[in-house]
Amino acid sequence: MREVFHQSLEDVQxxxxxxxxxVTIAIDKATRAFGTSDVGLAEEVIAxxxxxxxxxVALDELAIEILxxxxxxxxxxxxxxxxxxxxxxxxxxxxxxxxxxxxARTRYPxxxxxxxxxxxxxxxxxxxxxxxxxxxxxLRTQDLSIADQLRNSDxxxxxxxxxxxxxxxxxxxxxxxxATVDATLASRxxxxxxxxxxxxxxxxxxxxxxxxxxxxxxxxxxxxxEPSA
Numbered sequence: 151m152r153e154v155f156h157q158s159l160e161d162v163q164x165x166x167x168x169x170x171x172x173v174t175i176a177i178d179k180a181t182r183a184f185g186t187s188d189v190g191l192a193e194e195v196i197a198x199x200x201x202x203x204x205x206x207v208a209l210d211e212l213a214i215e216i217l218x219x220x221x222x223x224x225x226x227x228x229x230x231x232x233x234x235x236x237x238x239x240x241x242x243x244x245x246x247x248x249x250x251x252x253x254a255r256t257r258y259p260x261x262x263x264x265x266x267x268x269x270x271x272x273x274x275x276x277x278x279x280x281x282x283x284x285x286x287x288x289l290r291t292q293d294l295s296i297a298d299q300l301r302n303s304d305x306x307x308x309x310x311x312x313x314x315x316x317x318x319x320x321x322x323x324x325x326x327x328x329a330t331v332d333a334t335l336a337s338r339x340x341x342x343x344x345x346x347x348x349x350x351x352x353x354x355x356x357x358x359x360x361x362x363x364x365x366x367x368x369x370x371x372x373x374x375x376e377p378s379a
Contacts, residue, residue: 155220158212162233165209167290169240172202174282176247177343181275183254184336185268187261195251202244206237213237225357232357236289239346239353243282246343253336257328262336264329267317274310274340277303285347294358297351304344311341 176195183191213230216222222230253262263271281303288296314337317323318330325333355361 155216155222155226158216158220159226159229162209162213162216162230163289165205165212166233166236166240167286169202169205169209169237169244170282170286170289172198172205173240173243173247174279174286176202176244177250177275177282178279180247180250180254181271181279184250184262185272185275187254187258189255189258192251192254192258196248196255199244199248203241206241206244209237210234228357232353235353236350239350243343243346246339246346249339250336253332253339257332262332264318264325264333266323266325267314267333270310270314270317271336271340274307274337277307277310278340278343281307281344281347285350288351288354292354292358294355297355300344300347300351304348307341307344311337 176198179191180195182188183195213234216230217227220226256262281300284296284299284303287293288300314333318325318333323330
């Protein structure tokens with residue numbers, strides 16, 4: 151029975167990684183669609199968001215079943231509860247990617263990226279794709295030293311997000327109302343995507359160390375979550 155329980159916990163981890171991989175694909179396609187007005191890519195992201203939602207629901211059902219049938223305690227309980235919370239954040243990250251893709255589709259055949267902000271959004275998209283990849287690696291390895299990379303990248307996204315608002319509020323901004331809305335929405339979606347990744351990193355640090363403040367103080371080189379078995 152204990153072996154079955156541990157197998158279920160491993161299944162939980164593998165499902166989280168799978169969802170994170172789907173989110174990575176989604177944000178990669180969404181940022182490319184937004185930057186190039188590729189409506190085909192945008193449509194793929196929008197359609198595939200349903201798959202992310204379904205995988206998140208299935209994971210939640212598994213976690214609830216484990217809670218009901220196995221009644222885990224101590225760290226095993228933290229694993230299951232953390233999985234439920236991480237699943238919710240991953241689902242929201244998928245939603246952010248979908249929102250970016252929807253902007254690209256709405257403006258097609260025109261470009262959704264306003265003039266003067268192409269470089270900013272290209273960099274913001276690049277950061278979010280790298281954040282998603284790094285987050286997937288964190289969930290796969292539970293290597294807590296990776297969490298610092300997410301925090302630093304999130305800071306970079308925040309700076310770019312602030313620069314977008316400074317641009318559209320400046321006297322030199324000549325974008326029309328639609329361009330202003332697109333810029334502010336897209337910037338916000340990118341910023342929230344990164345925020346959810348950092349939130350997941352905090353949960354993983356808590357899982358491994360029991361310390362909610364771990365990300366602010368740095369996870370430390372070589373820190374790794376203890377094995378579940």
